[in-house]
Amino acid sequence: MAAYVVEELQDVTLDIAGPEGRLAGHDLMSPFVWTEGKTFRLLVRVLNNPLGPTDPTGVIWGGDSDDGVMFRMRHVPAIVPGPNPDDAGGCEDPTVVRGEGGNYLVFYTGVDAARSQGSLLVAKGPELTELHEQRVMLKAPQGEGNIKEATLAQGSDGQFRLFYEYAKDGASRIGMAVGQSAEGPWTVVDDPFPVREDAWDNWHLSTGPIVQEDGRDPVMFYNGATVDARWRIGWVSFAPDFSHVTGRGVEPILMPPPAKVRDATDIAFAASCVVMGENIWLYYSLEDKILRRARVRYYT
Secondary structure, three states, X not given: OOEEEEEEXXXXXXXXXXXXXXEOOEEEEEEEEEEEOOEEEEEEEEEEOOOOOOOOOOEEEEEEEOOOOEEEEXXXXXXXXXXXXXXXXXEEEEEEEEOHHHOEEEEEEEEOOOOOOEEEEEEEEOOOOOOEEEEEEEOOOOOOOOEEEEEEEEOOOOOEEXXXXXXXXXXXXXEEEEEOOOOOOOEEEOOOOOOOOOOOXXXXXXXXXXXXXXXOOOEEEEEEEOOOOOEEEEEXXXXXOOOOEEEEOOOOOEOOOOOOOOOOOOEEXXXXXEEEOOEEEEEEEEOOOEEEEEEEEEEO
């Protein structure tokens, strides 16, 4: 049976960091990292700590790195809340795709001004500081929760899959939509996999990054949790055309270390992957405030 094994952990820091590698006075979440040539690029959700009643739930900042560990942050954010009413309350969970003509497509969660609903939005532009054409890709009916945390992949059949988190019956689930291009239009289909009643992912599920390599089934490093929201990171693999699941780890591959304070959030949450040779560098957040990456190897 296939296995994905964590073999090394590293702290990820920003050049405007404070104690313990964090932005002073801010929490860091959803680190989306990719490479362009020899340069690592980053988009990350940044929010105030503590979060005030009028503070946005997130602003998306960008940075660059030579080693994938220390990032030099840009002087201005990539995406800020508003004036679109669908993201006036905050911008969260960035995912980057290079579209036609070399444009960046940044999928992100937009939170409305009342902080009552999150929708899946996309911004488009030639540079991370020149994003425009912001529009809603998927939105739940009023009062039916959130759609967020986009992950995109193209199947062997040529069609694109858009995975996303949505709310159902007081829990998070992973949904899937199919489209002819990375920009849609999207048709929602059946959920790709369910919770497991007697496992560590028996209540909540949320999307994580997908790795596609020649000779192996596509694998998603997804996020799962119990009813008390103790989030862990596991893996699930799919047929090349994403028609069905071909494998799923029994236990999580990443768990939070023991908390330093009693009120710390018990969360490890996967956001992105960079493949380098036989190594998969999985970028994730801890306690909704600390950034790390794990070196993951595939074994059979």
